[in-house]
Amino acid sequence: MTDSDVAVSMFERIGGSATIDRLVERFYERMDKLQEAQAIRAMHAADLGLIKDVLKRYLTEWTGGPRLYSVEKGHPRLRQRHIGFAIGDAERDAWLLCMRGALKETVADAAARGDLDRALSGLADWMRNRQ
Template identity: 80%
Template structure:
């Protein structure tokens, strides 16, 4: 097997667990601080402690790291889990605003950041239900 046959996950490319932790903390700090984030922040609980932990576990697994989410929660079924929240363009855009700011702050590898941004943008767009 040559080096070109080895696929490096986004999780590894961005710096692993430490980066995921920082990304999620930065993301929710932006959600709390930016007035433009209100549409997305309003669908979250006031206390974000559990929400942060769930997102950290989800992103770890989703980016190719250890399976931390599915062993606890099963298949993500993201649309189903979020269906009781009204998610339209405003909520998607607010979520992406916070996530892109957090990505810019935490992911130093430009190509990995762009790849992750594209994947998260598709995911956010797919989550719309209104």
């Protein structure tokens, strides 16, 4: 096996923990500031500290980094964990607006950013639970 045969995780491609941390911070800054995100911001507690930490741990593991989420919380069961929130097209789109802006600010590699955007878009679409 050569070095070129070893798959590089998305976590490594985007710059690891430092990038995940910046991504999550920028994501929630956008959620706080953008008018289009008011409905999804209202689904969160006033203090975003805990959820920021959870999202950082989830994204770290989801992108192929260290297992920081599942060791504490088990299987993500994202749809089940979000079932109490009405997530339709508008909520998905608001979430993606915040995430895409954060991605542009934090992920320098355009190819990795595009790949991650596609993966997150699929995840956000799958999270819809309302018409």
